Amino acid sequence: MSSIVFEGITKRFGDAVAVDDLSLEVRDGEFLVLLGPSGCGKTTALRMIAGLDAPSAGSIRIGDRVVDDLEPAERNISMVFQSYALYPHMTVARNIESPMLARKVAAPDGTVRKLTKAERSQRIAEAAAGLGLEDLLDRKPAALSGGQRQRVALARAIVGRPEAFLMDEPLSNLDAKLRVATRAELVRLHERLGTTIVYVTHDQVEAMTMADRVALLDAGRLQQVGTPQEVYDRPANRFVAQFLGSPPxxxxxxxxxxxxxxxxxxxxxxxxxxxxxxxxxxxxxxxxxxxxxxxxxxxxxxxxxxxxxxxxxxxxxxxxxxxxxxxxxxxxxxxxxxxxxxx
Ligand SMILES: Nc1ncnc2c1ncn2[C@@H]1O[C@H](COP(=O)(O)OP(=O)(O)OP(=O)(O)O)[C@@H](O)[C@H]1O
Ligand SMILES: [Mg+2]
CATH class of the missing domain: 2.40.50.140 (Nucleic acid-binding proteins)
Incomplete structure (x- = not known):
């Protein structure tokens, strides 16, 4: 578990500014939702935490490490995307196992080794039990519903025991009913694991129902950070006031x-x-x-x-x-x- 800190982060693509001087602390163990309209810079912010995009200016810390020069694999975080990107030819169990194959763990004496097969199997079993996937481990993704695939993607993210989860609109492929159910499941998962989560969505209902705190972005700029109640009751500006609430x-x-x-x-x-x-x-x-x-x-x-x-x-x-x-x-x-x- 770790806090994640953006310090004056700017990201430019050519002349366009996708993220503009963002300073924000995601607290250790917090469920923080990055909320804003399409194109406001949410995915870009997430990709910079993961190390998939490099900031044009500023610095990012995960826990007590400045991660600016670390490769994605060295950052010990897990990202769940909107498209689950499961391997179609592998069973659910092998899909969940896949990120552990390359994963190394440090022993107390400082030596580094890979996870054993027994350790991997144990983690698969634990994650499957937590997400109700026990009976699906031998199936392939094509034989799963959207919600089941989504849970496999989550299980795959959990088994690496990351310091933080990054989630980019992970529920947007689900129908309305399943989205409500999976929302509740994610909140329970967070309560159980206590891992820091940065969750990206343009859906204010997801933000209001799941977040410990919501950070609202517009055109790459941070507009307000606060609990759902705070940002709803005391919006910092017109944008926040009209982005939240239905009708707004x-x-x-x-x-x-x-x-x-x-x-x-x-x-x-x-x-x-x-x-x-x-x-x-x-x-x-x-x-x-x-x-x-x-x-x-x-x-x-x-x-x-x-x-x-x-x-x-x-x-x-x-x-x-x-x-x-x-x-x-x-x-x-x-x-x-x-x-x-x-x-
Ligand atoms: N690789 C890229 N090259 C050029 N411009 C990019 C690139 N990636 C993102 N952008 C631009 O940066 C801005 C922010 O994009 P980003 O994907 O972060 O938005 P978003 O908030 O995730 O939107 P959505 O809700 O639609 O996913 C957009 O204007 C986008 O067109
Ligand atoms: Mg996006």
């Missing part, structure tokens, strides 16, 4: 309030037009029914606002005038130019 935070201009005003859909209460103390007034548009809640679209001074309502709230007729009530502590302010939070 409403951000609009209002007469009498400086900059941009943000309010989450669940924090708006609709009342009859003219209600005292309203933040604004608007006109009801379409309503979306989701079974457990409703999303009511309201136009406020030409700007769209979504309001989340319980299904037993009165039905809002399209075209009707409404007042929007928001308690002050649920209002967010963002700077006109920079989009930074105004407190």
């Amino acid at each position: 935070m409403n951000v609009l201009r209002l007469d009498g309030r400086p900059g941009w005003t943000g309010v989450r859909p669940e924090h708006v209460e609709l009342a009859p037009a003219g209600a005292p103390g309203a933040l604004a007034e608007g006109v009801v548009g379409a309503t979306e029914w989701l079974g457990h809640e409703r999303h009511v679209h309201v136009e406020v001074a030409g700007q769209p606002v979504i309001v989340r309502e319980p299904v037993d709230a009165p039905v809002r007729a399209p075209g009707g005038a409404v007042a929007l009530l928001v308690v002050p502590e649920h209002l967010h302010g963002f700077d006109d130019d920079t989009g930074a939070r105004i407190t």
Whole structure:
């Protein structure tokens, strides 16, 4: 187990800056999610930890070692990709064994040796038991479901006993139901192993449900780091505010309030037009029914606002005038130019 530290890391591809002066500490044993839209630099950041890409500037530490000059194999970390890249001609057991064949372990006296067959078999059995793969060890990948393949890839990552796991959208090939199940499995795995995990996704729900802390990136730049609750409740800027939440935070201009005003859909209460103390007034548009809640679209001074309502709230007729009530502590302010939070 180890912490991972980015110190002023920049990565350029030609003129393009993929990662821009990133400083971030992933704590020892932490499950940290790197979250951001497509192209924001998540995979590049991960590849630099693994040693697959070299930073253009800055330094990376894993544990107490500066790893800038170490080969990938010397970094003692394991990477799980979106495409599981299992060997199709090998059984599950041989796939799990494969990274151990080249692996060397140091004895207390400093000598280095390969793992014995018995040691490898023991690790395969342990990993298979932990991930429910015991009955599949003799199958080949083609005879597995997507979720099973995903677990084989995880087992293969575990057996090397790395200091840290790097995971790049490992659930994106799974259907929605399996993704939810595997999410929970990964969280349990992390609790059991306690190994540092850096997990990359563009899916905010994955980030919110799995992370100890979330680091949000946009255009190669770190926007905010915090627990899921912190980044949701106190977004550092407009980007974070609108990247998190489904539907995302409403951000609009209002007469009498400086900059941009943000309010989450669940924090708006609709009342009859003219209600005292309203933040604004608007006109009801379409309503979306989701079974457990409703999303009511309201136009406020030409700007769209979504309001989340319980299904037993009165039905809002399209075209009707409404007042929007928001308690002050649920209002967010963002700077006109920079989009930074105004407190
Ligand atoms: N080998 C490369 N050569 C040139 N540009 C690259 C290379 N790899 C990545 N980039 C660029 O760097 C930026 C960041 O790419 P990266 O793959 O890290 O994004 P990402 O956040 O992982 O996106 P996604 O969610 O789509 O996987 C993108 O603009 C991408 O086009
Ligand atoms: Mg990527």
